[in-house]
Amino acid sequence: MKHVTCAKCVRCGAEYEAVPDLTTCKCGGILDIQYDYAYIRAHFTKADLAACQDYSMWRYRPLLPVEPDSPSTPLRVGWSPLYQADRLAAELGLKRLYLKDDGQNPTASLKDRASAMAVVKAREAGADTIACSSTGNAASSLAGNAAAAGLSAYIFVPSRAPKGKVAQLMVFGATVVSVEGSYEDTFELSKAAIDRWGWYNRNAAINPYLSEGKKTVTLELMEQLGWQVPDYVALSVGDGCTIAGAWKGFKDLYAAGFIHRLPRLLSVQAEGCCPLNRAIQTGEPWRPMEENTLADSIAVGVPRNADKALAAIRESQGIAVNVSDEEILEAMRLMGRTQGVFGEPAGVTGTAGVKKALELGLIDPDATVVSIVTGNGLKDVANGIRAAGEPMRVAPELPALLDAFARRGIEP
């Protein structure tokens, strides 16, 4: 990897060779992959991309920490659609809004970008087995991408994990261990097992390559916008890996000469679980919080990538906004009704934050905003029902229908 120089600890600055099976620094800090941008500038241009026929995250290989001869992963991850959401923007009183629908990835979430990267690095490390602990999208994306690549996956989930997500894991043929304990217990058992059997580690914030996969969401949206940098990029935030990855993408593009300014990040958390936003708002170190929100994918009271996430928000002169569960459900309805995009609760939280930030006067209505939809609403049908309610019931006769419409004020 001529374009990668090393991996550097974000806490103590120690540098490590960028071997495929990196984990954290000896000091406990998270590592960050470092690039030789002069090399990249000399070998990677917008014209190269315009000529590239690979419409997946792997079109950005010259900016990704993978060996030139490493095969891409089989599932088509990335190049998710970017929709200009004019009707939604009008309803919010915003000049221009784009929705980047990452729920259109193979296992229906942005996490496929990280898992596809993990699969490539596992192969480079010579591993045939890969493991993680997670209750949600990270697990299902790992199981799917590993199956497609012919790798074995061991997934550790707390026994309270929703049945639907477990079903996805089981269909993908992963060995799923349901741990009778808390999430912390689950994480510790996965760690012990990974240490014992030497599986490749795809735990969030432990493996520094994951956020390099996630940054492709930024590379894509900038290419789709013709390299015109938006004023704000809105993201829901849980453990912090995704917003950190998105920011890394902007910094890479800037350093490589593809863009000439940077956007501000809009970090959106749930009111019931916002340890990172609280740190931004108070200027104090982050402290753990209860996990009191229906948006399960961002219900992270102890964020594992706080260092990178807080640095990203601060460097971008970002804005932190918290939204209530009701505001999340309202955003789900709004995005569905105006744009035909169905996101899971965490997937619509970024847009709920855009609405809230406009109401609070934190964002200029003349701004251009990109909101990233991180997961598909079909992942969590129960909350879809909670958001959207029940249909009217009528007897199978036209007079009954006329009556039902009249009672509801519906005038076809």
Place this chain on the structure above:
Amino acid sequence: MKHVTCAKCVRCGAEYEAVPDLTTCKCGGILDIQYDYAYIRAHFTKADLAACQDYSMWRYRPLLPVEPDSPSTPLRVGWSPLYQADRLAAELGLKRLYLKDDGQNPTASLKDRASAMAVVKAREAGADTIACSSTGNAASSLAGNAAAAGLSAYIFVPSRAPKGKVAQLMVFGATVVSVEGSYEDTFELSKAAIDRWGWYNRNAAINPYLSEGKKTVTLELMEQLGWQVPDYVALSVGDGCTIAGAWKGFKDLYAAGFIHRLPRLLSVQAEGCCPLNRAIQTGEPWRPMEENTLADSIAVGVPRNADKALAAIRESQGIAVNVSDEEILEAMRLMGRTQGVFGEPAGVTGTAGVKKALELGLIDPDATVVSIVTGNGLKDVANGIRAAGEPMRVAPELPALLDAFARRGIEP
């Protein structure tokens, strides 16, 4: 539309002008859109496609019955991934198998292709409201595509419709009428309402443009295969519109000079509901059947597009294979485990049929087969659980994990 000549009844041969709001023939027969292939040959080439940057179903406009100035639909429908499924082929004892994953469409099924077409034709007809009756993917795809285009949608569902699918409809802001009666009652009420209010009609097999949208799945897979025609194309079959549309795509490409032979269709139905395959197998006219299968999307005892579907299977010298519910669930596990593709029951039925046809010696193991995955497994999580089972439960200690692995013969 210089390339469209008329719409012709498949039963009596009557011809109609191809106006946007066509329904069925006066004789009750289904209409089929007719093209001027000489015009198309003169104006549409493989080179045009190679230069086309629109990676959606609308890249095939010169073969679609839409006005040149009609805007495309906003959601990114089509250009779903085609995966070469080598591990799955090896397990089945087949030389070459491809999976076309149409569960990757915006509302997670192939039906988006028909609904996007319906939205374009509704706009051409000057309609601002579009309606259909359906319990499943047709309804949710219409609701999503209509919302994205700013059209109103009225959806009629029987009150037994699964909550999850209703939730999708409600999130997309459709007016959903839950009819206290059978599916037939629901259809009749939708018909009465469409007649009364003049809504644009998206009922399957009534509107002849829908299968023209569906045929884009064939146009795509042929382009993705470099115009190398496979020996067989496997599809699950319910009301018959999808297999008829897929076949229309092959005939169009043949007539337009893009391909020089035609594949054989593999029509796959559930043993518990196979009226069309029974007609093929016995040579007798089709007769209604009970709807006794867990694959709800193809549980169609009275297929509404029998004429076109039977003609397609026969013209292609096709093969009809029925599979049991257990074989459908086995195909779901097999596709998930070997290729990381999670299909709903009807979405994996085509592949279940490929397996069955090989076992019965109906397909040459040296053949090249494309199997179309018509819908995403997240649409029907309950059957995913039924297919894949429950994970092992362990206490949060390594000795407990070792014990659990040993008892199951798992050797990491």
